[in-house]
Structure formats: structure tokens, C-alpha cells
Amino acid sequence: MRAVIAITFALGVLAPALAAAQVSGEAVYRQRCAVCHDSGNPRVPSRDEVKKLSVTRILRTLDFGEMQNVASKLRQDEREAVASYLGASGGSGEVPAKAYCVDRTVTLTGHSKSAWNGWSPALTNTRYQPGDAAGLTLSQIPRLKLKWAYGFDGDIIAFAQPTVLNGHLFVGSASGLVQALNADSGCVQWIFQANGPVRSAILAVPLGDKHAILFGDTIGWFYSVEAETGHLLWKKRPEPHEATRLTGAALAYQDTVFVPVASWEEARTTNPEYPCCTFRGSVVALRIKDGSEVWKTYMIAQKAKQTGEHEWGPSGAAVWATPTLDTRRGLLYVTTGDNYSALATPLSDAVLALELATGKIVWSKQTTPGDVWNTLCSTKGDCPGPDYDYGSSAILEKLDDGRDVLLAGQKSGIVYALDPDRKGAILWQTRVGQGGTLGGVEWGMASDGRQVYAATSDLVRNQSPSADPLNLNPQIVDPKIGGGLTALRIATGEKAWFAPPIACGPAAKPGCSPAQPAAVTAIPGVVFSGSIDGHLRAYSAEGGKVLWDFDTVRDYQTINGVRASGGSLNGPGAVVVGGMLFVNSGYARQGTIPGNALLVFSVDGK
Numbered sequence: 001m002r003a004v005i006a007i008t009f010a011l012g013v014l015a016p017a018l019a020a021a022q023v024s025g026e027a028v029y030r031q032r033c034a035v036c037h038d039s040g041n042p043r044v045p046s047r048d049e050v051k052k053l054s055v056t057r058i059l060r061t062l063d064f065g066e067m068q069n070v071a072s073k074l075r076q077d078e079r080e081a082v083a084s085y086l087g088a089s090g091g092s093g094e095v096p097a098k099a100y101c102v103d104r105t106v107t108l109t110g111h112s113k114s115a116w117n118g119w120s121p122a123l124t125n126t127r128y129q130p131g132d133a134a135g136l137t138l139s140q141i142p143r144l145k146l147k148w149a150y151g152f153d154g155d156i157i158a159f160a161q162p163t164v165l166n167g168h169l170f171v172g173s174a175s176g177l178v179q180a181l182n183a184d185s186g187c188v189q190w191i192f193q194a195n196g197p198v199r200s201a202i203l204a205v206p207l208g209d210k211h212a213i214l215f216g217d218t219i220g221w222f223y224s225v226e227a228e229t230g231h232l233l234w235k236k237r238p239e240p241h242e243a244t245r246l247t248g249a250a251l252a253y254q255d256t257v258f259v260p261v262a263s264w265e266e267a268r269t270t271n272p273e274y275p276c277c278t279f280r281g282s283v284v285a286l287r288i289k290d291g292s293e294v295w296k297t298y299m300i301a302q303k304a305k306q307t308g309e310h311e312w313g314p315s316g317a318a319v320w321a322t323p324t325l326d327t328r329r330g331l332l333y334v335t336t337g338d339n340y341s342a343l344a345t346p347l348s349d350a351v352l353a354l355e356l357a358t359g360k361i362v363w364s365k366q367t368t369p370g371d372v373w374n375t376l377c378s379t380k381g382d383c384p385g386p387d388y389d390y391g392s393s394a395i396l397e398k399l400d401d402g403r404d405v406l407l408a409g410q411k412s413g414i415v416y417a418l419d420p421d422r423k424g425a426i427l428w429q430t431r432v433g434q435g436g437t438l439g440g441v442e443w444g445m446a447s448d449g450r451q452v453y454a455a456t457s458d459l460v461r462n463q464s465p466s467a468d469p470l471n472l473n474p475q476i477v478d479p480k481i482g483g484g485l486t487a488l489r490i491a492t493g494e495k496a497w498f499a500p501p502i503a504c505g506p507a508a509k510p511g512c513s514p515a516q517p518a519a520v521t522a523i524p525g526v527v528f529s530g531s532i533d534g535h536l537r538a539y540s541a542e543g544g545k546v547l548w549d550f551d552t553v554r555d556y557q558t559i560n561g562v563r564a565s566g567g568s569l570n571g572p573g574a575v576v577v578g579g580m581l582f583v584n585s586g587y588a589r590q591g592t593i594p595g596n597a598l599l600v601f602s603v604d605g606k
């Protein structure tokens with residue numbers, strides 16, 4: 001064993017020394033990275049955005065992260081050269097000693113009522129926090145002030161929703177560092193390094209006399225980590241496909257955890273030689289105690305076959321969002337994305353009911369048939385699909401007459417109410433946006449039992465007028481189009497009110513847009529919605545009036561001493577627990593405003 005380590009080490013030292021003189025980071029970039037990172041494609045961070053990352057961070061992305069597959073063709077010296085060519089110095093992601101709490105004990109027993117655990121406080125995915133747990137009332141909203149800010153060192157995106165329970169906060173980050181913080185002060189209790197970026201919200205579950213936190217990363221690993229200590233209990237890849245990414249938070253019921261499985265294979269098609277595509281979305285049920293598989297259900301029945309020189313199919317139907325629990329019927333509701341390649345299949349862009357115990361598909365309702373789309377389409381423009389994925393979870397609600405209803409918001413801009421007792425038959429449908437690749441309902445609605453609140457993205461990107469010779473296909477975010485928040489009556493689908501989007505001001509940063517793709521959160525009387533313009537706004541649930549508006553795009557003095565700034569709000573939504581409001585700010589994708597801050601608000605900042 002020792003000899004093996006010694007040899008590897010010697011090679012590691014020798015290789016760069018031999019080749020250092022020849023390798024140009026710029027050349028590696030042009031040959032291996034520019035095709036995507038200079039493409040102007042909304043799914044790929046631009047060269048300027050990547051340049052804000054540290055050298056260490058870029059290397060980690062190449063070695064273990066999202067660029068692992070691209071980098072597998074590169075020698076170590078080429079990786080180092082391209083990382084130093086692109087990267088900024090500093091920002092190693094390590095937590096400075098003074099950021100740790102004096103008392104690092106994490107205790108989760110005797111769960112207090114004040115918790116937001118996983119994607120939604122209710123397993124029906126309402127994203128509604130009742131008054132006693134929220135600890136925040138309508139009249140207190142205007143007095144919300146920043147309490148503390150935490151910086152994710154060296155990151156340009158803060159896209160993980162925090163989980164808060166028993167005064168502890170668990171949150172993932174783009175560097176793959178999962179941190180346990182004291183929710184009141186922001187000091188660090190422990191950190192855990194995952195293999196890839198952790199975007200999914202974290203789910204805490206009891207395990208013997210301790211607890212496990214369960215989460216996935218964007219390179220396909222799923223983890224169980226002891227909540228009290230941050231020690232790894234088990235990890236596995238629930239799906240072997242190499243483009244797998246886990247974005248949706250897991251859901252647990254009794255001894256089983258249900259993991260939604262998505263991929264970024266759609267974006268691999270920026271390489272025209274990529275054999276597109278072979279990934280199939282799925283939900284995987286694992287035993288919490290050891291990660292062993294209980295069942296796995298694919299959203300496409302058959303495996304992909306080769307259909308042309310670089311063409312494979314069918315593929316896609318990724319599951320981006322947390323499944324929804326229906327204990328009464330013994331079901332799990334799942335929403336799916338588009339197909340990446342032909343042929344179109346019946347379970348893409350659909351809402352499905354799966355048997356909790358077996359994973360068997362009980363019924364499905366496809367709302368957009370024939371949606372075949374991949375990233376190449378945004379440059380080539382000749383694909384059948386409109387790219388109308390479901391990126392958000394279905395919400396299970398009860399009507400006044402005792403009947404149940406499933407609410408689903410799609411990137412098409414339509415919100416559906418489905419009947420769970422009649423195989424998902426459509427009860428009503430209402431349009432809340434134009435829809436599109438980055439349109440409609442993106443990451444999640446909220447419901448207070450009477451109204452469902454749907455924020456509209458409708459992010460639009462235009463050709464840039466500037467003539468930057470390094471940018472092959474420059475596109476900029478439209479500062480005027482997109483956004484808006486609609487309240488619909490759950491019983492009928494009628495619009496109760498519409499709060500119009502607020503256009504970006506003349507002083508706004510590049511990357512500003514009024515689009516509201518971030519998941520919505522509700523507490524009694526109040527609805528929270530974040531925008532690409534970086535503002536987090538609180539709206540009155542009664543008429544949609546803006547009660548409070550905080551522009552997160554600014555620099556922060558952080559509790560952990562890291563330089564941090566806020567940016568676009570996208571992906572997860574705000575979390576309200578025990579009188580505190582938590583939100584992550586910064587989203588350097590799609591040309592929107594980068595940032596790396598976790599922000600916490602409370603009444604008068606106390």
C-alpha cells in the first residue's frame with residue numbers, strides 16, 4: 001500500500017515538471033473548454049464567470065466535480081495549466097479557525113416545532129410554514145433586517161436551500177462543502193466535503209439515538225452523514241449513468257428515502273460529437289440505514305438504442321424535484337422533464353403516481369406530449385420540443401369539501417389542478433406566464449390551502465450589441481421581460497390577484513432581469529418570492545401588495561470572514577423558522593448575477 005502511494009506521488013510531482021514548459025493554459029482552454037464556455041449558451045457559465053473562481057476550485061471541478069467527464073481527457077499538467085490560466089488566487093474554501101463555534105455540539109433530539117426540514121415543512125410540498133413554526137407575523141414583515149451573512153468561499157453561485165432545525169442550520173454549496181451552522185449566530189459546527197456541488201436541500205431523519213442528514217450532489221452521489229458530527233455514514237450513486245445529477249431534495253417515509261434523479265446530459269450536446277442521449281430519469285427508494293436499494297422506477301421503460309451516427313434514444317424525463325407524499329393512498333407523486341432525443345415517450349413532462357411500497361406506476365398524466373429538446377436546439381433551433389420540463393414538485397392540497405387536489409406548475413407557464421382519485425384528470429388549468437426554456441413556473445409554488453402562489457420566470461436572453469471578440473455568441477439577459485407573481489384560488493383556478501414584475505432600474509448590474517424563477521414560500525398572510533434582479537420580496541397574501549423588499553445585490557461583512565456578495569435569486573426559495581428568514585443569494589448561470597452569500601433576516605436584525 002505504502003509503495004503504491006509513493007509511486008503515485010512521485011509521478012504527480014514529475015509529470016508537471018516534464019511538461020510544464022509546453023503546456024499553455026490558454027491553448028487548453030481554446031481546445032477543450034471554449035466550445036461550451038464561449039458559446040453564450042444559457043446553461044453554461046461564461047468564461048468571465050469561471051474566471052471569478054479560484055484555481056483550487058476550478059481544479060476541484062475538473063478532478064471531482066461537474067467537469068470530471070470533460071477533464072477525463074486531460075493530463076494533470078493540462079488541468080493545472082487551464083485552472084491557473086482561468087482562476088483567481090485565494091478562496092480555497094477552507095473555513096478559518098475563528099469561524100467555528102466555541103461550542104460545537106449538535107443536538108437534534110426533542111425536535112422543537114420550529115423546523116424547516118428538506119424541501120418543504122409539509123411532505124405534501126406546500127412550502128407553507130404555519131405561524132407557530134414561522135415565528136413571524138404579517139405586521140412584523142416591514143421590520144425585517146439583516147441579522148447575519150455567511151460567505152461561501154470562492155463560489156459564484158449559492159443554490160442550496162438551507163434546512164433549519166433545533167437551532168442548527170445545514171446547507172450545501174457549489175464547492176461541495178456541506179456546513180452545519182448555529183442558526184442564531186452563523187458560527188460553524190462542522191463541515192463535510194462532498195465529491196461534487198451540493199444543490200439539493202438537506203433532509204434530516206432520526207437514526208437510532210442520533211440523526212442522519214441525507215442529500216445528493218450534482219455529479220450523482222447521494223450521502224448519509226451523521227448530523228451530530230458530520231461523519232460520513234454511507235454514500236452511493238443511485239444511478240450509474242455518468243451525467244447523473246441530483247438536484248431535488250430527497251423525501252423520507254418510515255425507513256425509506258426516495259431520491260429524485262436528473263441529469264445534465266441535455267447540455268452535453270454542446271459537443272456535436274456527443275452520442276445524445278442515453279440518460280433516463282428515475283426515482284430510487286433506498287433503505288435509510290445502509291443505502292441499499294428497495295426499488296427503482298425509470299420514467300422511460302426501455303433503454304436507449306443507437307439511432308444515428310451520434311444519435312441515441314429515447315432519453316430524458318429527468319426528475320428534478322422532490323416527490324410528494326400521499327400516505328392516505330400509499331402514493332408518491334413525481335413530476336418529470338422533457339425527452340432529450342427521439343423518440344418521445346409517454347412519461348415525459350408528466351405528473352405520475354407511484355406506489356410507495358413498490359415504485360409501481362399507478363397512473364400518469366402527460367401535459368405536454370412530444371417534447372423532445374436538448375441544448376443544441378438553442379443554437380440549431382430545429383427541435384420539436386418546447387422544453388417544458390416540470391422543475392417543481394406537485395403540491396397535495398385539500399379542498400373545503402374534503403376532496404384532494406394535486407397542483408402542478410410547468411415551464412409552459414400553466415398551473416394545473418389534477419384529481420388524484422381520477423388518475424390525474426385535469427380539474428382546471430390556468431396560464432400564469434408565457435413559458436419557454438427558462439420560462440413559466442421553474443422551481444416551485446407555495447400553497448396556504450386557500451390559494452396557490454405561482455411565480456413566473458419567463459427569463460429572456462437577447463443577442464448582445466457589444467462586440468467582444470472572445471465571446472462567440474454573446475447573449476444578455478433582457479432587463480425588462482419576465483417575472484410576476486400570481487395567486488390562484490385552489491378550488492377554481494381563478495386568479496385572486498397578480499403582482500406585476502418590477503423592471504430592472506438603470507443602475508442595475510448586468511445580468512439583471514425581473515424574472516422570478518426561485519421557489520415561492522408562504523407563511524400566514526405573507527408570500528416570499530425572489531427574483532433574478534436579486535430582490536427578495538414579501539407580498540401580502542390578501543392582495544399581492546409588496547410589504548417588504550430587500551435588494552441582496554451588495555457586498556457583505558460575513559460572520560465567517562469570507563468576502564461575499566449577493567446576486568440573482570434562483571432555484572431554492574426562502575426558509576422561515578423561529579422568527580428568522582433565510583435565503584441564499586447568487587446565481588452565475590444563464591448570464592445572471594453571481595453571488596455567494598447566505599443571508600439571515602429577523603425583526604430589527606435581533
Ligand code: HEC
Pocket residue numbers: 028029032033034035036037043044045050053057058061062065066067070071082083157174175197264267268270271
Ligand atoms: C460540453 C460542454 C463543456 C465543456 C467542453 C466544458 N464545460 Fe465547463 N461547464 C459546462 C456546463 C454545462 C457547466 C455548468 C454545469 C452546471 O452547473 O449546470 C460548466 C461549469 C463549469 C465550471 C463551474 C462549476 C461550478 O462548480 O460552478 C467550471 C469551473 C468549468 N465548467 C470549467 C471548465 C473547464 C476548465 C473546461 C475545459 C477544460 C470546461 N469547463 C469545459 C459545460 C462545459
